[in-house]
Amino acid sequence: xxxxxxxxxxxxxxxxxxxxxxxxxxxxxxxxxxxxxxxxxxxxxxxxxxxxxxxxxxxxxxxxxxxxxxxxxxxxxxxxxxxxxxxxxxxxxxxxxxxxxxxxxxxxxxxxxxxxxxxxxxxxxxxxxxxxxxxxxxxxxxxxxxxxxxxxxxxxxxxxxxxxxxxxxxxxxxxxxxxxxxxxxxxxxxxxxxxxxxxxxxxxxxxxxxxxxxxxxxxxxxxxxxxxxxxxxxx
Amino acid sequence: xxxxxxxxxxxxxxxxxxxxxxxxxxxxxxxxxxxxxxxxxxxxxxxxxxxxxxxxxxxxxxxxxxxxxxxxxxxxxxxxxxxxxxxxxxxxxxxxxxxxxxxxxxxxxxxxxxxxxxxxxxxxxxxxxxxxxxxxxxxxxxxxxxxxxxxxxxxxxxxxxxxxxxxxxxxxxxxxxxxxxxxxxxxxxxxxxxxxxxxxxxxxxxxxxxxxxxxxxxxxxxxxxxxxxxxxxxx
DNA sequence: TGTATAACGGAGGGAGGTCTCCGTTATTCC
DNA sequence: GGAATAACGGAGACCTCCCTCCGTTATACA
Numbered sequence: 001x002x003x004x005x006x007x008x009x010x011x012x013x014x015x016x017x018x019x020x021x022x023x024x025x026x027x028x029x030x031x032x033x034x035x036x037x038x039x040x041x042x043x044x045x046x047x048x049x050x051x052x053x054x055x056x057x058x059x060x061x062x063x064x065x066x067x068x069x070x071x072x073x074x075x076x077x078x079x080x081x082x083x084x085x086x087x088x089x090x091x092x093x094x095x096x097x098x099x100x101x102x103x104x105x106x107x108x109x110x111x112x113x114x115x116x117x118x119x120x121x122x123x124x125x126x127x128x129x130x131x132x133x134x135x136x137x138x139x140x141x142x143x144x145x146x147x148x149x150x151x152x153x154x155x156x157x158x159x160x161x162x163x164x165x166x167x168x169x170x171x172x173x174x175x176x177x178x179x180x181x182x183x184x185x186x187x188x189x190x191x192x193x194x195x196x197x198x199x200x201x202x203x204x205x206x207x208x209x210x211x212x213x214x215x216x217x218x219x220x221x222x223x224x225x226x227x228x229x230x231x232x233x234x235x
Numbered sequence: 236x237x238x239x240x241x242x243x244x245x246x247x248x249x250x251x252x253x254x255x256x257x258x259x260x261x262x263x264x265x266x267x268x269x270x271x272x273x274x275x276x277x278x279x280x281x282x283x284x285x286x287x288x289x290x291x292x293x294x295x296x297x298x299x300x301x302x303x304x305x306x307x308x309x310x311x312x313x314x315x316x317x318x319x320x321x322x323x324x325x326x327x328x329x330x331x332x333x334x335x336x337x338x339x340x341x342x343x344x345x346x347x348x349x350x351x352x353x354x355x356x357x358x359x360x361x362x363x364x365x366x367x368x369x370x371x372x373x374x375x376x377x378x379x380x381x382x383x384x385x386x387x388x389x390x391x392x393x394x395x396x397x398x399x400x401x402x403x404x405x406x407x408x409x410x411x412x413x414x415x416x417x418x419x420x421x422x423x424x425x426x427x428x429x430x431x432x433x434x435x436x437x438x439x440x441x442x443x444x445x446x447x448x449x450x451x452x453x454x455x456x457x458x459x460x461x462x463x464x465x466x467x468x469x470x
Numbered sequence: 471t472g473t474a475t476a477a478c479g480g481a482g483g484g485a486g487g488t489c490t491c492c493g494t495t496a497t498t499c500c
Numbered sequence: 501g502g503a504a505t506a507a508c509g510g511a512g513a514c515c516t517c518c519c520t521c522c523g524t525t526a527t528a529c530a
Contacts, residue, residue, distance in 0.1 A: 019527055022477060045517055056479030061519065121411070158426075165423040168411055169404035176356070176403055177444070180451045187441040188400040191393075194437055195430025202429055206422040209412070216415045254497055257507060280487060291509025296489060 026063050028053040033074050038114025042071065072127045075117070079133045082106065082119050086140040096153035096197075098144055103166060104189055110167075111174035111185045120167035123218040155201035159208040164217060166192045261298050263288040268309050273349025277306065307362040310352070314368045317341065317354050321375040331388035333379055335428055338401060339421070345402075346409035346420040355402035358453040390436035394443040399452060401427045 032053035036044040046067065050060040064070040089102035110117050124130040141160060148154045169192065170185055177184040194200060209217065267288035271279040281302065285295040299305040324337035345352050359365040376395060383389045404427065405420055412419040429435060444452065 016476080017528065019477065021526065025478080046519080047517065050479090057519070058479055058521085059477075062477070067518095162422065162426070165404070165408060165426065168407045169400070169423070172403045172407035173400060176452050176454065177448075181444050181448045183441050184444050184448070184452075187397065187439055187443065188404070190437075190439050190441070191397070191400065191427065191430040193430075194435045195426040195428075197435060197437075200429045200432060200435035202425075202432075204422055204425050206418050206425070208422065209416050209419050213412075213416045213419070217411050217419075219411065251506080252498065254507065256496060260508080281489080282487065285509090292489070293491085293509055294507075297507070300489095302488095 022063075025053070025055050025059055029055060029060055029063055029070075030073060033070055037074060037116040042116055043067075046070075066126075068126045071124075072130055075119070075122075075124075075127075075130055076133070078109070078113060078117055079119060079130060079137070082109065083133060083137050083140070085109070086137055086144065090140060090144055090147075094153075095144075095148040095151045099148045099154060099196075100193055102141070102144060103163075103193060104186070107166070107170040107174070107185055107189045110171055111178065111182075115171070115175050115178060118167075118171050118219060121164065121171060121218050123215070123220050125220055152198055154196050155198045157201060157204055157208075158196050161209050161211055161214045162196075164209070164214050168217075257298075260288070260290050260294055264290060264295055264298055264305075265308055268305055272309060272351040277351050278302075281305075303361045307359075307365055310354070310357075310359075310362075310365055311368070313344070313348060313352055314354055314365060314372070317344065318368060318372050318375070320344070321372055321379065325375060325379055325382075329388075330379075330383040330386045331432075334383045334389060334431075337376070337379060338398075338428060339424055342401070342405040342409070342420055342424045345405055346413065346417075350406070350410050350413060353402075353406050353454060356399065356406060356453050358450070358455050360455055387433055389431050390433045392436060392439055392443075393431050396444050396446055396449045397431075399444070399449050403452075 029049065033044075033049050036049050036052055040048075046060060047057050049070075050057045053060070064073065085105045086102060089098040089105070092098040092101065106120060110119065119134075122134075124134060138160075141163065145154070145158070145160045145163070149156060149158065166189065170189060173188045174185040264284065268279075268284050271284050271287055275283075281295060282292050284305075285292045288295070299308065320340045321337060324333040324340070327333040327336065341355060345354065354369075357369075359369060373395075376398065380389070380393070380395045380398070384391060384393065401424065405424060408423045409420040
């Protein structure tokens with residue numbers, strides 16, 4: 001679907017300075033993409049993004065030869081914000097407070113971003129830069145959960161990999177309620193948090209997913225239900 | 236989007252009996268639709284459904300003038316199964332056991348259906364027959380939850396309307412994990428159940444959604460993220 | 471200011487999907 | 501068996517989106 005690795009950044013002759021209209025257009029495209037991704041999802045039509053940026057499709061594709069490249073450029077900033085969140089949570093002395101803060105903050109970020117993030121459940125297959133940041137984030141999250149479990153702040157049978165559940169859950173809830181009850185996601189997240197406290201633990205009949213399964217569960221940036229197929233009017 | 240109410244069942248001259256090939260084709264279409272909806276989601280291409288049924292597009296559209304009409308015909312059966320589930324749950328003497336059984340059973344139904352149901356979160360705007368069944372189901376669920384709360388089997392701040400969370404959550408989790416860890420949904424559901432037990436209740440900072448909000452939160456049968464727009468290849 | 475050249479942008483080909491029109495075919499009923 | 505007629509089915513008009521090609525335009529540098 002995406003042209004794999006071959007569509008990297010456009011090479012530029014070193015001797016010449018970057019053209020001002022090029023820089024301007026690139027910025028206009030990024031602004032438009034952010035807006036449309038938030039409003040219409042990560043699969044907003046490329047042509048429409050170009051139009052919103054007041055730029056021809058050709059220009060859009062020169063700057064970002066594939067949709068993935070555009071995602072990369074748009075998502076880097078929120079990903080770094082996410083990294084910040086985990087670090088703050090780890091800095092807290094109380095392990096449970098850290099978990100709680102992190103879960104709520106990350107759910108909030110997702111809910112308020114207009115729903116184009118899904119950062120916790122995104123794979124970034126062809127975007128090594130984003131993957132690298134994600135890797136860092138995941139290691140920190142693991143620390144956070146391991147510490148909480150070691151201290152008995154969360155139920156012993158809860159694993160990092162179970163966090164995918166609240167991520168998936170929150171993204172759906174936020175998406176469905178955003179326009180109707182913008183804070184409803186929080187109630188869902190709090191119910192989840194109550195369910196992972198040690199005093200509530202009743203035996204789980206299903207073992208946790210393995211990290212490999214979790215990785216495969218993550219969506220590619222498209223973040224679409226597998227239900228939706230290519231082509232045609234879809235809704 | 237859909238042709239509102241004008242595309243009802245096809246009128247038939249009373250004098251004549253129904254043609255055998257017509258009946259046969261209608262059945263073939265339903266079989267194909269069920270299979271494709273399960274495999275590819277509720278937006279599987281109409282032409283592909285027709286092809287799978289070994290029928291021309293024209294025939295498909297004569298039987299079901301719109302996608303919604305096809306949904307109606309396909310979804311009635313699983314909806315009735317759902318009604319059955321609630322009744323079984325209500326029949327149990329133990330209120331908590333009833334809630335638990337219902338939540339797990341309905342999550343299982345959704346997860347195993349190939350994901351084309353989303354019955355608990357579907358609105359059926361243009362399908363009065365389905366809406367009617369849903370209404371019955373909802374009243375029973377309300378009994379179930381009220382009874383459990385009255386007996387102290389679930390946390391006092393939990394309302395029927397909060398069930399939308401597990402429905403949304405489960406549909407996303409099931410969808411994302413079906414191919415990778417077909418039972419993972421159950422772990423998610425059990426964590427949720429633990430979170431709604433009375434002994435786990437910590438104060439929730441957000442009030443429950445109102446029934447009206449819940450109703451508006453439900454998806455139309457398309458069950459698509461608002462992200463997806465009309466037209467063209469969407470993934 | 472002139473020129474080389476990179477960037478622009480839009481027309482348009484290709485792909486996939488929806489839905490209809492209408493000549494052909496299968497059924498029902500007499 | 502023979503009409504009358506409802507049902508069939510597929511070609512094709514039309515749509516949206518993706519992405520490229522290439523004549524035109526803007527910019528940087530001498």
